[in-house]
Amino acid sequence: MPTVVDTEVSKPARITGRVMSGVVVLFLLFDGAIKLVPLSVVTETMDRMGFGASDALARSLGIITIVCTLLYSVPPTSILGAILLTGYLGGAIASHVRIGSPLFTHTLFGLYLGLMLWGGLYLRDGNLRAMLPFRR
Template structure:
């Protein structure tokens, strides 16, 4: 099925996709921005997760998150951004699972974000709907 053959999405679904994507974009901008200075609370919160309190590590994670988010926000590169953000969240899931954080509140938080991320992209991008066709 080509992109031109995908069923058109309703205006409501399109706007729902934009809102879901917007929530992810805003969250990730916040997440990345607090890692850039980096705030002391950020570096200290990394220690129990097994990361060093090194400000450069926090900055690196912030830059990776922000670049991936920018790619997700731009329609032309949104698919690449979604893949990179999924990998970023996978690292967060692995980190939380490794130290035994609570499953539903901490470990699966990246899964929840991933569902919102891909759901938003699915609703707003016909390329993704062509790639993952759900039949009725």
């Protein structure tokens, strides 16, 4: 007999998930926007990280960030967006490891953001909770 999975999310969990996801979305949209301009702080940081001070690369990364963030913010494509953003944040972590950035403030920032990204999605999406159930 197949089991019925309840995909209903409680109101407090849904609100908490939306707030967490909202913080992630706002941060990543801001991050993408400053790469589109691109501000000097962006190109200087990219140069320090070994990517060169390329305006074209900064703009490309800005577009990727914004597109993936928009995918994450729209419910039907949120899991795809979360997967793409996880890869993007993993690349940021690897870049910081490569240049020896401070561990807790720079290198692990992508991990913190990724945990908020997936945590917010888990709390607001009953289908994801059904796919990844935690046992009590």
